Ligand SMILES: *[C@@H]1O[C@H](CO)[C@@H](O)[C@H](O)[C@H]1NC(C)=O
Ligand SMILES: *[C@@H]1O[C@H](CO)[C@@H](O)[C@H](O)[C@H]1NC(C)=O
Ligand SMILES: *[C@@H]1O[C@H](CO)[C@@H](O)[C@H](O)[C@H]1NC(C)=O
């Protein structure tokens with residue numbers, strides 16, 4: 001709307017100016033025609049116009065690219081992976097060591113690489129940027145709409161989870177290096193004038209892994225958080241999630257669709273184009289752990305409902321090389337790919353399905369999805385309520401009922417959105433220029449859309465009398 005309004009204002013201004021400098025003539029007519037078609041073009045592509053001024057907070061390099069260098073210098077593999085399957089730290093020397101500025105290939109970490117691509121885009125100098133890039137870096141915080149905090153929060157957490165002392169991740173202790181880094185970021189950022197101006201409301205943090213910045217969440221709660229979903233914030237214990245009421249009322253006090261931005265996982269499977277697409281002889285495919293806690297209890301029940309169907313494949317697997325080949329084959333030879341809730345409502349499986357042109361079947365009543373409002377998921381995904389999915393035969397009948405033509409339409413629409421979930425630009429350094437129709441630009445577009453409400457919140461906050469403490473409110477969206 002803003003874009004259209006702005007272009008329209010521009011159009012009128014342009015017209016008035018033109019009237020002043022020239023008599024009514026052919027050239028004015030031409031101008032009108034060309035601004036009109038320009039206007040049309042802009043309104044069709046909302047991403048081409050907005051500019052978001054972003055200041056990058058100064059943080060020690062050790063908190064972003066330095067963490068990557070540390071990662072690639074480690075000699076031991078990720079302790080969470082089965083022996084010999086950490087692709088970045090193989091135990092024998094005869095393998096290709098990737099450059100120290102690339103993001104981990106380890107699938108557990110790679111799925112969260114958003115932080116790397118977002119910073120890489122901001123680090124790309126002005127002249128090589130695409131003119132349609134929404135984020136414009138500015139040199140001072142006074143000039144900025146938002147302040148980006150360049151902490152690789154996910155990588156910091158992963159380093160502790162995969163290489164730290166077992167069981168220490170949750171502890172607020174100086175032996176927990178992730179905790180030490182989080183505290184450094186908080187001290188550094190919250191002491192600045194930029195933070196004080198807004199109470200942090202215009203600061204942006206990337207928290208892709210649900211456990212990123214685990215210990216300091218209450219400090220950064222006012223900020224714009226870029227997250228994969230609100231799973232890390234659900235206060236549901238496993239006991240009550242067995243009942244059917246657990247998801248009826250979700251009281252978030254730190255996250256909300258109003259101020260935060262849902263961003264995609266990084267897909268792990270290679271992209272399949274429409275031209276490469278072949279006949280699919282399996283109806284529905286799912287690979288993953290059968291047992292999950294919390295919201296994932298429905299997985300076990302779904303498994304029972306589906307495992308004996310002849311045209312359904314349900315397989316357990318791990319994200320190692322063999323598992324990866326299994327997934328590629330499964331997702332490319334199935335019409336539909338099941339996406340039940342896991343530990344958290346979303347997972348990188350959804351984005352793997354999209355990049356494999358496998359129509360997602362989403363069974364998760366409380367899921368939040370990236371770029372909603374700019375994309376219409378019902379054009380390329382099927383949403384099934386948990387209750388219906390658990391009814392014997394219901395799900396397979398519903399899917400078998402979808403005609404071949406309709407499936408093809410879903411797939412055409414999938415192909416159209418694939419690029420929007422793409423982070424990389426093919427450059428191993430992680431630097432831009434990014435493609436304007438890809439994930440990083442859509443993320444900034446979403447942040448841009450939140451600006452008016454953030455500015456309003458900052459002004460409201462300022463008028464509150466000193467010492468008044470207003471509790472965080474539930475945002476009912
Ligand atoms: C060692 O590296 C080679 C070549 O990359 C690989 O084929 C082999 O499986 C590796 N061995 C172990 C034990 O990881
Ligand atoms: C934050 O870290 C940067 C980079 O080391 C430093 O220049 C700056 O002074 C620090 N700010 C505060 C408030 O500590
Ligand atoms: C679910 O809600 C019903 C009715 O409100 C209540 O009787 C029941 O105890 C609740 N169950 C759980 C697990 O909270």
Ligand SMILES: *[C@@H]1O[C@H](CO)[C@@H](O)[C@H](O)[C@H]1NC(C)=O
Nearest residue numbers: 374375376377378379413416
């Ligand atoms: C979704 O599909 C409908 C009908 O095919 C179409 O009119 C609409 O433009 C599509 N929406 C998006 C966002 O692609």
Ligand SMILES: *[C@@H]1O[C@H](CO)[C@@H](O)[C@H](O)[C@H]1NC(C)=O
Nearest residue numbers: 394395396397398399400401
């Ligand atoms: C599938 O189609 C059949 C026959 O048209 C219909 O009876 C059934 O209700 C449909 N099932 C679902 C789940 O839509």
Ligand SMILES: *[C@@H]1O[C@H](CO)[C@@H](O)[C@H](O)[C@H]1NC(C)=O
Nearest residue numbers: 426427428429430431432433
């Ligand atoms: C990749 O990024 C680096 C660093 O910005 C740049 O020097 C190089 O030209 C880029 N390569 C390609 C193929 O764009």
